[in-house]
Amino acid sequence: MHIEEQKVEDLIQKATDMLDKAYVPYSKFPVGAALLTKEGEVFSGCNIENASFGLTNCAERTAIFKAVSEGKKEFEYLVVTGDTDGPISPCGACRQVLAEFCGPDMPVLLTNNKGNKQITTVSELLPGAFKSEDMV
Numbered sequence: 001m002h003i004e005e006q007k008v009e010d011l012i013q014k015a016t017d018m019l020d021k022a023y024v025p026y027s028k029f030p031v032g033a034a035l036l037t038k039e040g041e042v043f044s045g046c047n048i049e050n051a052s053f054g055l056t057n058c059a060e061r062t063a064i065f066k067a068v069s070e071g072k073k074e075f076e077y078l079v080v081t082g083d084t085d086g087p088i089s090p091c092g093a094c095r096q097v098l099a100e101f102c103g104p105d106m107p108v109l110l111t112n113n114k115g116n117k118q119i120t121t122v123s124e125l126l127p128g129a130f131k132s133e134d135m136v
């Protein structure tokens with residue numbers, strides 16, 4: 001799946017805009033994400049932390065849950081950004097949630113505030129993901 005460069009730039013901008021919305025009093029590490037649906041709508045997300053640290057919701061999952069809660073289940077492209085040395089790397093929980101809702105070949109662009117970019121896919125992020133089809 002290939003999308004226009006302009007669309008990618010728009011997603012990067014939307015993910016970057018989310019850095020200001022992040023609720024990160026504990027880590028002080030804002031993360032932004034922007035998820036493009038197959039219908040062309042964009043759902044953005046930020047990380048939302050909690051005094052009970054394990055309840056933190058990452059930017060990627062915020063974007064996916066916003067979209068799914070609006071009835072969207074077909075996704076085309078995800079951008080994630082943060083203030084990292086290299087392209088940001090999604091946590092294991094987000095990789096599993098991506099595997100639930102996005103096709104294995106869906107592109108994921110990992111970037112940062114320095115403009116480093118790494119293009120990957122959902123299945124590269126989580127090879128051998130556990131899926132509902134695995135349950136007999």
Ligand SMILES: O=c1ccn([C@H]2C[C@H](O)[C@@H](CO)O2)c(=O)[nH]1
Pocket residue numbers: 024027029030031046047048049056057058059060080088089090091094
């Ligand atoms: O891809 C990532 C990596 C980290 N975080 C968040 C979780 C937590 O709020 C902070 C530090 O781990 O960054 C994300 O939202 N997405």
Ligand SMILES: [Zn+2]
Pocket residue numbers: 058059060061090091092093094095
């Ligand atoms: Zn995560």
